[in-house]
Amino acid sequence: MAKEEIKVDLLKGGEFLIKESDPQIVFIPEDLSEDQRMMADSAREFVEKEIWPKLNAIDKQEPNLTVSLLEKAGELGFLSTAIPEEYGGLGEDFNTNTAIAFEMGASHSFGVSFAAHTGIGTLPILLYGTDEQKKKYLPKLGSGQLKSAYCLTEPTSGSDALSAKTTAKLTEDGKYYILNGQKMWITNGGFADILITFAKVDGDKFTCFIIDANSEGFNRGQEENKMGIKGSSTTALFLDSVKVPVENILGEIGKGHYIAFNILNIGRYKLCAMTTGSAKKVASASITYANERQQFGQPISNFGAIKHKLAEQAIKIFVSESATYRVSDLINGKIKELQAKGSRYEEAALVAAEEYAIECAMLKVFGSEVLDYVVDEAVQIHGGYGYSEEYPAARAYRDSRINRIFEGTNEINRLLTVDMLMKRSMKGRIDLIGPAMAVQKELMSIPEFGSSADGLLAAEYKAIQNAKKAVLVIAGAAVQKLMQKLKDEQEIIMNVTDMMIELFTSESAYLRTIKLSGFKNTQELQPYIDMTQVYIINSMEKINIYGKHAITSFAEGDELKMLLMGLKRFTKYEPINTTKLRRAIADKLIEANKYCF
Amino acid sequence: MKIAVCVSHVPDTAAKINIGSDSKNIDQNGVTFVVNPYDEYAIEEALKTKEKFGGETVAISLGGDANKETLRKALAMGIDNAVLLKDSGFRDSLSVAKALAEEIKTQGAELVFFGKQSVDYDSSIVGQLTAELLGYNCISVVISFSLDGNKITCEREIEGGKEIVETALPALITAQKGLNEPRYASLKGIMAAKKKEIIEKQPVAAQNYIEIISMKKTESKQAGKIVGTDSSAVPELVRLLREEAKVI
Ligand SMILES: Cc1cc2nc3c(=O)[nH]c(=O)nc-3n(C[C@H](O)[C@H](O)[C@H](O)COP(=O)(O)OP(=O)(O)OC[C@H]3O[C@@H](n4cnc5c(N)ncnc54)[C@H](O)[C@@H]3O)c2cc1C
Numbered sequence: 001m002a003k004e005e006i007k008v009d010l011l012k013g014g015e016f017l018i019k020e021s022d023p024q025i026v027f028i029p030e031d032l033s034e035d036q037r038m039m040a041d042s043a044r045e046f047v048e049k050e051i052w053p054k055l056n057a058i059d060k061q062e063p064n065l066t067v068s069l070l071e072k073a074g075e076l077g078f079l080s081t082a083i084p085e086e087y088g089g090l091g092e093d094f095n096t097n098t099a100i101a102f103e104m105g106a107s108h109s110f111g112v113s114f115a116a117h118t119g120i121g122t123l124p125i126l127l128y129g130t131d132e133q134k135k136k137y138l139p140k141l142g143s144g145q146l147k148s149a150y151c152l153t154e155p156t157s158g159s160d161a162l163s164a165k166t167t168a169k170l171t172e173d174g175k176y177y178i179l180n181g182q183k184m185w186i187t188n189g190g191f192a193d194i195l196i197t198f199a200k201v202d203g204d205k206f207t208c209f210i211i212d213a214n215s216e217g218f219n220r221g222q223e224e225n226k227m228g229i230k231g232s233s234t235t236a237l238f239l240d241s242v243k244v245p246v247e248n249i250l251g252e253i254g255k256g257h258y259i260a261f262n263i264l265n266i267g268r269y270k271l272c273a274m275t276t277g278s279a280k281k282v283a284s285a286s287i288t289y290a291n292e293r294q295q296f297g298q299p300i301s302n303f304g305a306i307k308h309k310l311a312e313q314a315i316k317i318f319v320s321e322s323a324t325y326r327v328s329d330l331i332n333g334k335i336k337e338l339q340a341k342g343s344r345y346e347e348a349a350l351v352a353a354e355e356y357a358i359e360c361a362m363l364k365v366f367g368s369e370v371l372d373y374v375v376d377e378a379v380q381i382h383g384g385y386g387y388s389e390e391y392p393a394a395r396a397y398r399d400s401r402i403n404r405i406f407e408g409t410n411e412i413n414r415l416l417t418v419d420m421l422m423k424r425s426m427k428g429r430i431d432l433i434g435p436a437m438a439v440q441k442e443l444m445s446i447p448e449f450g451s452s453a454d455g456l457l458a459a460e461y462k463a464i465q466n467a468k469k470a471v472l473v474i475a476g477a478a479v480q481k482l483m484q485k486l487k488d489e490q491e492i493i494m495n496v497t498d499m500m501i502e503l504f505t506s507e508s509a510y511l512r513t514i515k516l517s518g519f520k521n522t523q524e525l526q527p528y529i530d531m532t533q534v535y536i537i538n539s540m541e542k543i544n545i546y547g548k549h550a551i552t553s554f555a556e557g558d559e560l561k562m563l564l565m566g567l568k569r570f571t572k573y574e575p576i577n578t579t580k581l582r583r584a585i586a587d588k589l590i591e592a593n594k595y596c597f
Numbered sequence: 598m599k600i601a602v603c604v605s606h607v608p609d610t611a612a613k614i615n616i617g618s619d620s621k622n623i624d625q626n627g628v629t630f631v632v633n634p635y636d637e638y639a640i641e642e643a644l645k646t647k648e649k650f651g652g653e654t655v656a657i658s659l660g661g662d663a664n665k666e667t668l669r670k671a672l673a674m675g676i677d678n679a680v681l682l683k684d685s686g687f688r689d690s691l692s693v694a695k696a697l698a699e700e701i702k703t704q705g706a707e708l709v710f711f712g713k714q715s716v717d718y719d720s721s722i723v724g725q726l727t728a729e730l731l732g733y734n735c736i737s738v739v740i741s742f743s744l745d746g747n748k749i750t751c752e753r754e755i756e757g758g759k760e761i762v763e764t765a766l767p768a769l770i771t772a773q774k775g776l777n778e779p780r781y782a783s784l785k786g787i788m789a790a791k792k793k794e795i796i797e798k799q800p801v802a803a804q805n806y807i808e809i810i811s812m813k814k815t816e817s818k819q820a821g822k823i824v825g826t827d828s829s830a831v832p833e834l835v836r837l838l839r840e841e842a843k844v845i
Contacts, residue, residue, distance in 0.1 A: 076783040077783050078784065090788060524626070
């Protein structure tokens with residue numbers, strides 16, 4: 001069912017707020033072709049056979065183990081799926097890479113080494129390198145002969161990455177830059193052969209360099225003693241007058257921030273695929289354990305409290321997966337559209353990733369928080385055994401936490417979501433003002449007590465359309481009232497982002513279920529309907545709460561009253577028996593003895 | 598040398614199986630199908646043999662369109678060609694063997710690998726029947742295989758030990774777990790497999806001598822009983838084992 005044709009009416013970045021999507025053109029994981037599935041299966045086998053039996057040894061950082069596993073992954077082709085064929089790669093499309101990322105996500109520390117190498121370690125060269133740089137590095141990065149790291153963070157610059165202090169100074173003969181400074185928290189720092197490193201030329205021009213680890217003056221720090229992902233190498237790096245040839249500048253002098261931020265867009269979206277993939281594996285372990293563990297003369301999966309957890313894990317995973325593939329395919333579609341117009345893959349990928357930067361930031365937040373929820377409940381379902389290293393829940397719990405911190409903390413990503421949306425609106429790339437005014441007008445009018453709609457998930461459809469209005473009204477009012485001061489009201493921004501995330505993910509689940517209704521029979525479809533309903537009803541509650549927090553922090557008097565009334569109207573949803581639905585979902589999981597959607 | 602490997606497409610052993618409404622088939626709803634696990638050893642051995650001695654490998658599967666997935670997997674692992682003997686009706690083991698033997702003959706394969714059994718119907722005789730029909734030497738339940746000129750030396754698993762046997766080509770080998778560690782399809786293999794064609798053929802017709810009357814699920818095991826937690830419970834345990842369970 002893979003669709004090669006170019007989609008005409010692609011949803012633009014951020015447009016989900018004001019536009020409807022046609023379920024038939026939304027990509028869902030069930031649309032993956034047989035080849036794409038085979039590739040994902042191959043990745044799963046790799047993780048199961050090569051990584052899982054060695055998780056303890058990896059976590060102990062047994063010498064050379066991660067390096068040899070990366071090389072093995074390279075041999076099998078996993079490091080080169082995103083590299084075009086002309087540079088020795090497999091040139092697979094974005095959706096195939098998504099499917100592989102889901103599987104690799106379940107490989108704990110190795111997944112982090114893998115993602116750093118193939119993502120932030122390779123993509124800067126692929127997307128910004130000159131032809132010579134690409135020819136020199138990409139084939140070796142793809143085969144695993146060279147390992148890479150990405151060095152942005154410094155001891156005094158984390159979230160505020162542009163305040164980096166590392167300097168680069170041109171030598172008198174004009175052939176080299178001399179780099180001085182310190183990098184911090186660098187994944188693969190202990191073994192990387194090349195380092196994508198950011199430094200400031202003449203103290204202010206933020207620039208990206210490729211450093212060879214054999215250079216004189218380059219030194220690695222000790223391995224950090226971490227809470228989780230203990231098997232991934234994380235070190236400080238010291239640059240003491242490291243000589244870097246001028247031809248190793250990546251991109252342009254003074255334009256390093258484009259590289260830093262655009263690469264992160266793709267990284268963020270990938271992180272969501274990987275965390276969701278990891279969550280599937282953890283959920284499966286939870287279900288199996290709950291079926292095996294007997295208390296009070298029966299499996300604990302019989303208990304309502306446990307069923308609730310199993311169902312919630314599955315619902316969140318289902319939603320996250322739906323949203324990830326939706327964005328994956330938007331990016332994929334945009335790349336294909338631009339390529340059809342004559343762009344090179346590299347340019348197309350950059351433009352496409354930038355187009356959906358808002359969605360990527362939302363996914364990063366969502367995916368990392370879904371995994372945290374799933375691992376937390378996994379430990380709980382395992383009881384005391386969840387606290388033991390003999391079971392997989394403990395490692396999953398420790399390893400999940402980092403995802404809310406790196407690739408931009410979740411706070412930074414929440415701030416960025418609204419910031420990017422506002423910038424887009426100001427630049428006229430998306431018309432938020434028109435629709436926001438229309439909703440304001442609707443608020444003044446008498447609400448229609450229309451007939452209750454019927455059809456599959458009709459109430460949910462209505463709820464989603466209304467939720468869009470709720471977000472528009474509140475965000476619009478906040479912008480109007482606070483103008484430039486909004487950026488100092490981070491709490492409101494967080495609330496608006498959280499509303500947007502609930503909305504985007506709800507809609508993604510809805511679209512997938514509707515599309516599935518085209519080829520699943522009633523019995524097969526039922527759990528998807530159930531999951532969608534439970535999720536959306538929860539989201540409406542959450543949107544209502546976030547909305548209230550936002551409104552009450554900036555509005556007063558009549559405006560406050562009007563906005564609260566509008567919020568109530570736009571998040572109204574007939575309560576349903578979600579306990580019954582969750583139980584039905586849990587029963588499916590219990591029967592399958594694993595995550596099965 | 599031409600090497601054939603026969604593969605079947607079976608429900609994932611982890612899948613929960615329900616009986617279909619006609620009670621003669623399983624309910625395939627929601628069941629994932631995979632390459633028969635023993636056939637993976639057969640594929641691996643065929644590939645290893647080819648890597649050592651050269652030649653050509655062909656995978657053959659009898660069944661419906663869904664079996665293409667298993668054939669595609671064999672191709673992705675490195676098998677050169679694939680043939681689907683397209684037939685979706687029920688065939689007993691002999692009828693399956695007749696269809697496969699005919700195709701092996703057409704292919705001119707001198708060395709044939711099978712899994713020792715297919716984990717769906719578990720009859721464990723299709724390999725042996727096929728060898729008989731072809732007039733090939735047959736060694737079953739093999740855990741080690743080596744070829745030297747015309748001579749084949751195998752280790753077979755037998756109760757409590759193993760047996761070393763020799764035979765000569767043409768031969769048919771059925772693979773047991775332990776024969777090798779099957780490789781998994783590399784991404785490059787999958788890409789290469791995409792470009793290969795699966796040849797569809799009509800299998801020869803053959804009469805069934807066995808008919809499935811009905812399928813039943815085994816009763817689930819009764820819960821265990823804990824008699825006590827220290828040595829004082831031993832007499833009671835012995836009594837129960839003797840009188841109730843009647844095992845001592
Ligand atoms: C295991 C690990 C691996 C890593 N790998 C890499 C790597 O390979 N390459 C690399 O370059 N970096 C890497 N990092 C660094 C990582 O990206 C940073 O830790 C992260 O960006 C946060 O920076 P910080 O730690 O300095 O925290 P800070 O920026 O000091 O943040 C502290 C807290 O303040 C919040 N905060 C900061 N600024 C704001 C603001 N403006 N508004 C509201 N809240 C704010 C943050 O959200 C956070 O909660 C890694 C980190 C870890 C722990």
